[in-house]
Structure formats: C-alpha cells, structure tokens
Amino acid sequence: MKYVTEFRDSKAARALSEAIRRTVRRPWTVMEVCGGQTHAIVRFGLDALFPPGLTLVHGPGCPVCVTPVGLIDQAIHLASLPGVIFCSFGDMLRVPGSVRDLFAAKAAGGDVRVVYSPLDALTLAQAHLDRQVICFAVGFETTAPAFAAAVVQARRLGVKNFSLLVAHVLVPPAIGAILNAPGNRVQGFLAAGHVCTVMGCKEYDELVRRHRVPIVVTGFEPLDILEGVLLLVRQLEAGRAEVENQYARSVRRQGNPEAQAVLREVFEPVPRAWRGIGEIPQSGLRLRHAYAEFDAIERFGGDVALVGEGGVEDAECRSGLVLQGLLKPPDCPAFGIRCTPERPLGAPMVSSEGACAAYFRYRRRTDSLQEVRHGE
Amino acid sequence: MCLAVPGRVLHIEEGPLLTATVSFGGVTKDVSLVLVPEARVGDYVIVHVGFAISKLDEEAAQRSLDAFAALGELGEPEESAP
Amino acid sequence: MASEDAPAVSCPLPLASGQHVLLAHGGGGRLMQKLIGDVFLPAFANPLLAKLHDGAVFSVEAGRLAFTTDSYVVQPLFFPGGDIGSLAVYGTVNDLAMCGAKPLYLSVGFILEEGFSLELLQRIVDSMAEAARKTQVQLVTGDTKVVDRGKGDGIFINTAGIGVVPPGVMVGPHRVQAGDRILVSGDLGAHGLAVLSMREGLGFGGGIESDSAPLHGVVADLLHSGVDVHCLRDLTRGGLASALNEIATAAKVEMTIEERSIPVQEPVRGGCEILGLDPLYVANEGRFVAFVPPAQAETALAVLRRHAVSHNASVIGTVTGSDEPLIILRTLLGTNRIVDLLSGDQLPRIC
Numbered sequence A: 001m002k003y004v005t006e007f008r009d010s011k012a013a014r015a016l017s018e019a020i021r022r023t024v025r026r027p028w029t030v031m032e033v034c035g036g037q038t039h040a041i042v043r044f045g046l047d048a049l050f051p052p053g054l055t056l057v058h059g060p061g062c063p064v065c066v067t068p069v070g071l072i073d074q075a076i077h078l079a080s081l082p083g084v085i086f087c088s089f090g091d092m093l094r095v096p097g098s099v100r101d102l103f104a105a106k107a108a109g110g111d112v113r114v115v116y117s118p119l120d121a122l123t124l125a126q127a128h129l130d131r132q133v134i135c136f137a138v139g140f141e142t143t144a145p146a147f148a149a150a151v152v153q154a155r156r157l158g159v160k161n162f163s164l165l166v167a168h169v170l171v172p173p174a175i176g177a178i179l180n181a182p183g184n185r186v187q188g189f190l191a192a193g194h195v196c197t198v199m200g201c202k203e204y205d206e207l208v209r210r211h212r213v214p215i216v217v218t219g220f221e222p223l224d225i226l227e228g229v230l231l232l233v234r235q236l237e238a239g240r241a242e243v244e245n246q247y248a249r250s251v252r253r254q255g256n257p258e259a260q261a262v263l264r265e266v267f268e269p270v271p272r273a274w275r276g277i278g279e280i281p282q283s284g285l286r287l288r289h290a291y292a293e294f295d296a297i298e299r300f301g302g303d304v305a306l307v308g309e310g311g312v313e314d315a316e317c318r319s320g321l322v323l324q325g326l327l328k329p330p331d332c333p334a335f336g337i338r339c340t341p342e343r344p345l346g347a348p349m350v351s352s353e354g355a356c357a358a359y360f361r362y363r364r365r366t367d368s369l370q371e372v373r374h375g376e
Numbered sequence B: 001m002c003l004a005v006p007g008r009v010l011h012i013e014e015g016p017l018l019t020a021t022v023s024f025g026g027v028t029k030d031v032s033l034v035l036v037p038e039a040r041v042g043d044y045v046i047v048h049v050g051f052a053i054s055k056l057d058e059e060a061a062q063r064s065l066d067a068f069a070a071l072g073e074l075g076e077p078e079e080s081a082p
Numbered sequence C: 001m002a003s004e005d006a007p008a009v010s011c012p013l014p015l016a017s018g019q020h021v022l023l024a025h026g027g028g029g030r031l032m033q034k035l036i037g038d039v040f041l042p043a044f045a046n047p048l049l050a051k052l053h054d055g056a057v058f059s060v061e062a063g064r065l066a067f068t069t070d071s072y073v074v075q076p077l078f079f080p081g082g083d084i085g086s087l088a089v090y091g092t093v094n095d096l097a098m099c100g101a102k103p104l105y106l107s108v109g110f111i112l113e114e115g116f117s118l119e120l121l122q123r124i125v126d127s128m129a130e131a132a133r134k135t136q137v138q139l140v141t142g143d144t145k146v147v148d149r150g151k152g153d154g155i156f157i158n159t160a161g162i163g164v165v166p167p168g169v170m171v172g173p174h175r176v177q178a179g180d181r182i183l184v185s186g187d188l189g190a191h192g193l194a195v196l197s198m199r200e201g202l203g204f205g206g207g208i209e210s211d212s213a214p215l216h217g218v219v220a221d222l223l224h225s226g227v228d229v230h231c232l233r234d235l236t237r238g239g240l241a242s243a244l245n246e247i248a249t250a251a252k253v254e255m256t257i258e259e260r261s262i263p264v265q266e267p268v269r270g271g272c273e274i275l276g277l278d279p280l281y282v283a284n285e286g287r288f289v290a291f292v293p294p295a296q297a298e299t300a301l302a303v304l305r306r307h308a309v310s311h312n313a314s315v316i317g318t319v320t321g322s323d324e325p326l327i328i329l330r331t332l333l334g335t336n337r338i339v340d341l342l343s344g345d346q347l348p349r350i351c
C-alpha cells in the first residue's frame, strides 16, 4: 500500500534506531499519547529498537479506555431498550461496565451493531424508520468532526430517529493533567498525528510554553514513531522545548479548518470524567443546545442519566496510573493473573489499543523475548 | 487511537456529503470528502471512520522518505554531533 | 408461511421461485418426501443415497479411518468466491485431508428456518453437489429439520465426513519437532475479508474473493511425493495465528515465523488496514500449514506450487524449540513479538 509500506522499511528503521542510540546520552522518559502509536510500538516491536536509557510510557490516548464506566452503563441501558438499534465501533463492545459489557447486552437481546462510520449508523436510521438508531460517539478530536458531520447531515435530511451517546474527549487537557500530576515523570511527548491533523499545533504551543516540555507531533507507522522519538530526544538532549511536526504529510500547523468548523458548530467543551483518572476540566464534548435533539440522553430521558451516576470501577484496577504513564501494565498486580482479555478488570485490557491488552498480547514474556533478540 | 489510512481518490460524486470512492491497495470504500473539499481525483487522502481528514502532502511524504534514506546511507556523519 | 404471491395450492409443482420452506418440510410427511425427492436426491445422486435407508452402509479400503464433523453458519450465505454449500463440503473434505486421509463419504444435516426460500435452498444444494463432484466425495446420508421462523438464520448446514488414511501416513501435532520447517499454502485472509466486505455497515468493494477451495488434491500429492509430512492444519477461523498456537500447545514447541515471508494480497492488506485487523488472525477456507523436515522443505514447496490452490505457497518459519508453547514473529523491522491466541473474534478497530 502506497504511503504505508514505505514507512515500514527495516533498513530505515535500523538507521533511525542507530541515530536515536547515538543521540541519547542521559536517561529519558517520554510518552506516546495515542493508543494507535502504542499499538504500532508493540505490533512492530519498536521498543526493542530503543537504547536502554530511553523509557517509553503509554498515554491516555485510547478513547475506549478512558470512557467512564457510567457512560458504558448508559450505553448498555440504551442498547437494551426495545426498538433501539445501538451502533458502536467494534472496540467498545468488550469494555466492562459496572456489571456487564455491550456484548452481554447483545446476547440478552439488544440490537447492537458494529459500524465503521457514523454515516453507516445514519444509513441504518434511514433504513429503519420504525426504530431508534443510537450511535456511541467515542473518540478524540479526530473522530468528533465525523460525528458532527453526520449530525449536520441528519438534520439536513430530516432524519428523526438518529441520536448520539456522546463520549468524546479532548487530548490537550489530558496532557495538561498528566504534567500537573504529582509524581509525573514524563519529560516529552509524542503527540497524536491524527488529532493534530484536525486541530493543528496551536494548543500544543500553549502546553510547551506553560510546561517547557518538548512535543513532537508524530504519525503512526513504525518509521514515523522512530523519527518522532529521534526528534524528541534531540530536543531533550539539547535542552530545547518546542512543538515539532514529524507528520508533515498530514498535519498542517493550522489543522483542518473544515473539520474544526463543523466540530465547533455541533459540539461544545464540558468537564469530563476519564476512567481511572477522574474529572478533567473542559476535556470532553457535548452537543450544543441547537443540536440537543440528537442527544440520546435528552431523547431517552431521566432514567438514562441516572444509570450514568452509579458506575463503579473495579477497585483493583490501576488503569488510572497506567493511562498516565505512572505504571507499566506488567507491574499492575492484577496483570495476567486476575486481569486477562477474557476476564478484564479494566478497559485497557480489552481495547485493542489499550496498553494492558497490547502488553498481554505481544510482550507477555518480555524477558524471554529480550533474550531471543540479544541472541541474534 | 484514531486509525486513519491513506487511500487514493478514484471518483467523486457531487452532493452534500461529497462521497468519493477511495482505493486502499485495491479495496475500495465510500468516503465523504466534506472535511477535505479540496481533494481531487488522483489525490491521496487520509481516511478515518468514513471521512477524509486530510489531503496527503505527497511532497512532504517524499521528503521524509528521502531523509530516512539519507540517514541510512550517511549514518555516522549526520548524527555525530548531538 | 409461503409468500403472498405463491400459488395457493402446491400440488406436484416443481420448485418455483417465490416458494418457501414450511414447517411441514421437516415434518416427516409428504412434503418432506417431496423435498428429498425433488431437491436432494437429484443433486446428490449416488447409489448409496438412492437406497433411502436410515444410514449408508459401505466398505472401505485397507487403512485407518478419519472421521470429522463441522457446522456452517456463515452470513451472508453467498459471498464473493463461494457460498455456504460449497463451504460445507470443502470444509469437511479439508479437515479429512489434514488428517492425511482420502475423503470418501459425507453426511449432511440441514437446519432450515421456516420461510427460507426454496430457490435459495436449491442453489445451495446444487453448489454442494458440484463441490462433491469436484472433490469426488459422495453425500450418502442426510437429515433435514425445519425450525420456527425467527429461530434460525435461514439455513445452517452440518456435514460429517469419513476418509481413509493410507498405511504409513502419520500426520499430527505429536510429530512436530524442533527444526521442522513451516509452510503456508497461500496468501492469507481473503475469505474473512470477502465475507466482511458484504456486511452491512462494514462493506467495501474491490473484488476480494474468498479462498474457499478443496485441499485434498494437493495434500495427496504432497504425501505421495515422499515428503515425510509431520503435521497439517487448515487455517479457518482465527487464521494462521490460532492454528499455530493450537499446534504449539499440542506439540509443546516454540515456533519462529517471518512476517516478510507470509503472503497477503495487497487488497486484503488494504482491507485489514482500514478495519484495523491483523491478517494473521483473519479466517481462510482454502489454506493450510504444513510441518516438514528441513531437508524436505524445498521439495514440499515445489509440490505445493504445482497446484493452483497453493501456487503462492511459502516457507514462513521454523520450529525453534521444544519446551514452552510460544509463537514468535520476526516483524518486518527485524524485531520479535509474540503471536498469541485472541480471546474472541477479532473486532474491527476504528477509533
């Protein structure tokens, strides 16, 4: 595939890895914010290409992982209502709510469907006028414009049986929260290239100014990530703190104005709870008043709101620490023992981008793998 | 998060959603270009959940690849000074 | 119930379009006899079935018997490159082939949902008959049940099969040992993607066809070629990753496979990228892995490449150890990662 395959070249990867090795003089801890990058790092074994002094910690950038239990409970409640078709991206189905997940709601008779795009959900609504189609609007700034555009289109077409359960979250406030957390050890960030494709780099200039921390906007292919890390450690070693753009083929400084416009037209920022982390000011989105008719919680009334209040997270799960880079998944006492993909205690063990699942799948026996590698 | 993949625009339909047929290594999908209205047939766009979110800058991509190649060939000299 | 445009009385009418399966088609009465006489017997025609006995009685050549069963519930029923009917024959034929057996006889059980189109049933049955002819197996006994509307998904098919394992042939995970080369018979993931491409809400175009195909021919050739085949496994649900994990667990061995040697067609790769799927875990219906001694890997590869269904065959790795069951993938970048079993189906990963 053009513009994918070239960015997985092993020769270039080795060259980048060498360059990183030569650059790093002191130990550094850096965070890749985005779960997609976490996924690529473990899938391609990139961490084996970094020198020992460089620690990568995985960030909160998995929207599935940070969706609070209360919202999952609401989703399950809505999906179980008669006459409802509940649409979701595939990754959400296995995330545990207080007592069960969306798969269990489906097994119990709920009409839960996996969609690829919000537009697929809208099409379903048009095809089933006698049903209420609710779409779980999960994702960061990258995904929110797609849901916004679907809502605008629904209004244009006069579709009355389409609504959203909004769980959107915003990245910069989360980075701010990590930097402000006591015990923070993150010294630099790989920012999520697709979030910045939409939002541009401005918000990150602000973070750099306030916290004097280098941020490199980075893509998702192995060479992107390696180059992002290289740029980051160069800044760290040189004592610089700037916003740099590694992912120039997609990210413009000002972002995507059309996407920002529709996002702003339909949604507004609100305080939001992040699973395992807690509430972060202005870190979520909700539908603006003018679009409130598309809000599933408004449409289905007080019951649903109440369901959201009662969410309980598993007491043993350390996902909050994992999502802030304060704990590596294998160091969670439950990891691989009481918490496995079959019986997850927390969301990061289920979501395919979740740090715990990624570790469980690809690197469970890290030590033995290291041996294999050094034996080459 | 935010799985987004580059694909090539094969065909664009006029209409409120600017629906385009986009090819990803041979499979095609309908993708809305409303967020990237400047995209034309033949362009590469980066697609996320059924929407193009940017037009891929092919020159910038080539610059990155050239830089990787140079790094591979030059090795030491370019990196010697931290 | 029959649809409104169907004739009110259906005396000795041939199966015309617009007719549907009724509960009585499974009731053991005249309608069922008619279904058997009009649909199944002509399609599957063979002397053993024609006896209409409660079971089939036959003798077999010398050797050991292989016996297997599988049920088919695929949706959509017709997909690019195949349908549930041919799949139900090839799947069982392939399972027998993986035991080193020559497939001989199949049974077939249909579970039909009331209201299912008889025309579709006819098409599926014809496809099964065609698949049986191609693979030279006989469908010698069968059963049909009809369930109430809403209690099935149109049609479910179960097939079981019997085959004979020639003397001297011994294939199974117990024979897998350190040093064995691992061959895969062709490119991965086409079946899973072809089926996904038809799904409401996930669909895509571009003509990926299922790899659904019978494998007994190439396997027989491989066994006759003098290669001492240690183990065979077809790659169905869960794909290559699951098959290798199963064998590694049964044989208690560690395997190392090379990502760059694993064939995947470009459109399948593209489809996997957009949906966030890993082709190693995507289903196939006409692919298998073979474990052979290192000295015979080249011969085995040459045999596989002679057959159309396996012309893309490739040596993908080696059994590297004999202690802990573990699959290590050498990635495109030369790093290692573990290929584990998934806990359930692979879900499209989007956000």
Ligand code: SF4
Binding pocket: A316, A317, A318, A319, A320, A322, A329, A332, A333, A334, A335, A336, A339, A340, A344, A345, A346, A347, A348, A349, A356
């Ligand atoms: S391993 Fe399980 S319990 Fe521990 S942090 Fe991860 S999801 Fe939570």
